Amino acid sequence: MLAAIFDMDGVIADTNPYHTIAWREYYRRNGKPLSDADFVKYVSGNHNKAIVAHLFDGQTLTDEEAYRLGDEKEALFRELYAPHIVPVPGLPDFLEALRQAGIKTAVGTSAPVENLDFVLEKLGLRDYFDVLLHEKLVQRPKPDPEIYSKAMEMLGVSPADSLIFEDSMTGIRAARASGARVVGVATTHTTDQLRAVSDYVIRDFTGLTPEGLMAAL
Numbered sequence: 001m002l003a004a005i006f007d008m009d010g011v012i013a014d015t016n017p018y019h020t021i022a023w024r025e026y027y028r029r030n031g032k033p034l035s036d037a038d039f040v041k042y043v044s045g046n047h048n049k050a051i052v053a054h055l056f057d058g059q060t061l062t063d064e065e066a067y068r069l070g071d072e073k074e075a076l077f078r079e080l081y082a083p084h085i086v087p088v089p090g091l092p093d094f095l096e097a098l099r100q101a102g103i104k105t106a107v108g109t110s111a112p113v114e115n116l117d118f119v120l121e122k123l124g125l126r127d128y129f130d131v132l133l134h135e136k137l138v139q140r141p142k143p144d145p146e147i148y149s150k151a152m153e154m155l156g157v158s159p160a161d162s163l164i165f166e167d168s169m170t171g172i173r174a175a176r177a178s179g180a181r182v183v184g185v186a187t188t189h190t191t192d193q194l195r196a197v198s199d200y201v202i203r204d205f206t207g208l209t210p211e212g213l214m215a216a217l
Helices: 016-029 036-043 048-055 063-084 091-100 113-123 146-155 169-177 191-195 210-216
Strands: 003-006 104-108 131-133 162-166 181-185 200-202
Touching: 003 146, 016 036, 016 048, 016 063, 036 048, 048 063, 063 113, 091 104, 104 146, 131 146, 146 162, 146 169, 162 169, 169 181, 181 191, 191 200
Parallel strands: 003 104, 003 162, 104 131, 162 181, 181 200
Antiparallel strands: none
16 A cells, blocks of 8 residues: 545544534525435435535526535534534544555545635644645546546555545445545444445544554455
8 A cells, every 4th residue: 555545524534413414404594494315315425516406406506606505504514513523533543654654645525625624624634644635626526536536646656556445335436436445434334334345344543554454455
């Protein structure tokens, strides 16, 4: 392994419960209920552009309007999550071990840059990453592999030498399509669900070392 590439939501921080809270509140403020079934169908794993299209169904939204509406929800998320933010257990120690081993690192997230900056600054982890990619730096969102292929290109590594950490099925599809090996992080799905689609599964990063991980793959 020459490079480790991380999704953000559910991998660097377990943000997903607060995204759920924020989306429900954002729907409520805009006068539309969000049932559990609709959350699974229209929100979970989808890009903000698709979600706001469902919320404002029947309205023709320009790309600029869709991004603005999505940004409103993300600002609400940051407000709600700020008092509670913590890294996924064990991650800071694992990042330090990667740095000591000379392994390059990147973040590849479908989130907006404001969320990326918020998470890395609040957690004090920015300096651990060589490359940072967010939604505006790619043309095609996950499950397209573009963001991970671009991360590897910027790091100067091949897919064969890269390991991607993902928690969602959409992200794992993107990671697999990039040609890299995939470690599933069981914050969003169960370990059993992730074993079926990942090369290796972890609950979190507690006690994980680069050497131990490579021996397990």
